[in-house]
Amino acid sequence: MAGIEQDLFSHVETLFPLCRSITGEGLRRTLRYIGEHIPLECREVPTGTPVLDWEVPKEWVVRGARIRRMNGETVVDFVRNNLHLLQYSHPVDAIVTREELDRHLHSLPDRPGLVPYRTAYHADTWGFCLSHEARMALTDPAYRVEVDTELRDGSLSYGECWLPADAPDEPPKDAPGGAPGGAPGDVLVSIHCCHPSLANDNLSAIAVAIELARALARRSARRFGYRFLFIPGTIGAITWLARNRDVARQVRHGLVLSCLGDAGAPTYKQSRRGDAPIDRIVGHVLRARGLAGRVLPFVPYGYDERQYCSPGFNLPVGCLMRSPNGSFPEYHTSADNLAFVQPAALADSLALLGEIVELIETDATWRNTSPYGEPQLGRRRLYSRIGGQTDPGALPGGFDQLTLLWVLNLSDGQHSLLDIAERSGKPFEAVAAAARALRETGLLELAPPATLASGRTVG
Numbered sequence: 001m002a003g004i005e006q007d008l009f010s011h012v013e014t015l016f017p018l019c020r021s022i023t024g025e026g027l028r029r030t031l032r033y034i035g036e037h038i039p040l041e042c043r044e045v046p047t048g049t050p051v052l053d054w055e056v057p058k059e060w061v062v063r064g065a066r067i068r069r070m071n072g073e074t075v076v077d078f079v080r081n082n083l084h085l086l087q088y089s090h091p092v093d094a095i096v097t098r099e100e101l102d103r104h105l106h107s108l109p110d111r112p113g114l115v116p117y118r119t120a121y122h123a124d125t126w127g128f129c130l131s132h133e134a135r136m137a138l139t140d141p142a143y144r145v146e147v148d149t150e151l152r153d154g155s156l157s158y159g160e161c162w163l164p165a166d167a168p169d170e171p172p173k174d175a176p177g178g179a180p181g182g183a184p185g186d187v188l189v190s191i192h193c194c195h196p197s198l199a200n201d202n203l204s205a206i207a208v209a210i211e212l213a214r215a216l217a218r219r220s221a222r223r224f225g226y227r228f229l230f231i232p233g234t235i236g237a238i239t240w241l242a243r244n245r246d247v248a249r250q251v252r253h254g255l256v257l258s259c260l261g262d263a264g265a266p267t268y269k270q271s272r273r274g275d276a277p278i279d280r281i282v283g284h285v286l287r288a289r290g291l292a293g294r295v296l297p298f299v300p301y302g303y304d305e306r307q308y309c310s311p312g313f314n315l316p317v318g319c320l321m322r323s324p325n326g327s328f329p330e331y332h333t334s335a336d337n338l339a340f341v342q343p344a345a346l347a348d349s350l351a352l353l354g355e356i357v358e359l360i361e362t363d364a365t366w367r368n369t370s371p372y373g374e375p376q377l378g379r380r381r382l383y384s385r386i387g388g389q390t391d392p393g394a395l396p397g398g399f400d401q402l403t404l405l406w407v408l409n410l411s412d413g414q415h416s417l418l419d420i421a422e423r424s425g426k427p428f429e430a431v432a433a434a435a436r437a438l439r440e441t442g443l444l445e446l447a448p449p450a451t452l453a454s455g456r457t458v459g
């Protein structure tokens with residue numbers, strides 16, 4: 001296993017045993033672990049706090065849960081697998097008939113060996129999840145049920161990692177720079193952290209996000225600020241949005257990350273807008289990998305893109321996955337375990353996010369400073385270097401003559417580098433390298449924001 005694969009997998013492995021939920025100690029311990037690796041501000045929002053149309057729920061405390069036969073033999077135990085307890089079960093200590101117990105059991109008849117993951121955040125009930133095989137074996141007339149839990153006034157926890165952009169008055173040397181007068185905005189990366197012992201959904205995304213944030217923290221220059229949210233699903237995103245309406249307005253690109261560790265190919269679900277820059281950027285990166293078919297349109301279902309893309313916010317936030325939620329038989333079952341997550345897939349997801357970040361950071365709209373006729377490239381030691389070659393192949397830096405000509409022709413203040421890459425069919429990296437070379441000669445300058453085509457540019 002390569003170093004980065006080892007690092008990613010060890011995050012998944014370490015966090016796997018914890019019993020996370022939308023509130024409580026398992027979630028807090030997960031955030032503390034994340035905070036040992038990246039700068040993380042942990043927030044606590046008290047039970048009962050109104051958040052948008054919702055309210056922060058009571059905190060769920062779990063000490064144990066089991067089903068015992070009347071002779072004392074334990075048949076189902078939370079200690080063996082935390083999926084066994086229906087999340088948010090209220091406490092119970094009772095002897096119940098087989099029929100009464102069965103009304104509180106959840107199993108999967110079509111996958112009889114697997115334990116399902118079920119929640120009842122708002123149902124005020126108790127329940128157990130078990131394999132269908134184990135359920136069929138419960139034939140005694142009565143059982144003793146012990147659920148040692150507590151629903152109490154506490155708080156909802158989430159973590160925020162903020163990596164600011166470089167100060168606008170100190171433009172990064174090799175980056176094209178942002179809009180004059182301020183940083184171009186924020187990139188939001190949102191990861192749900194509320195699932196118990198499930199590896200792909202959601203520990204894979206936590207692991208990849210930790211390493212992505214570490215890489216971004218080390219990056220010599222950041223044109224954008226990056227905000228990582230480690231939050232409980234749905235209620236966490238709603239809580240963050242309720243408390244950060246102004247911050248949300250700064251989001252220029254956003255990604256919800258989930259299911260990034262299975263062997264499936266990467267999948268991108270577009271934002272509600274469908275044509276936001278992030279949709280074009282991730283679409284471009286996946287097409288370059290031959291994965292055009294793995295771009296899916298927005299649907300108001302899935303992960304926290306549901307909240308970020310609600311009509312009042314309508315943020316440019318898509319969702320990056322490998323196999324989409326619900327599309328694999330291991331999803332939300334005990335088979336989504338450590339054996340299901342592939343270290344190489346985790347590393348590939350991280351590499352893919354690296355390409356997406358590179359595009360976010362590099363894309364910009366330039367203007368040809370000599371747009372009347374083709375500028376004389378030979379005098380600037382550009383054309384001669386290419387024109388003399390029989391193969392109009394690469395200059396050092398990796399672009400050919402045609403790429404250079406495309407960049408010069410389309411840099412009219414209306415076309416971004418991504419526009420140029422898409423229209424020319426040239427790789428984005430080659431287009432960006434050509435733009436860098438042209439900028440060094442003074443033939444390109446950043447287009448002032450006023451001339452940018454609306455909605456077509458990064459920043």
Ligand code: ZN
Nearest residue numbers: 195201325332
């Ligand atoms: Zn899930």
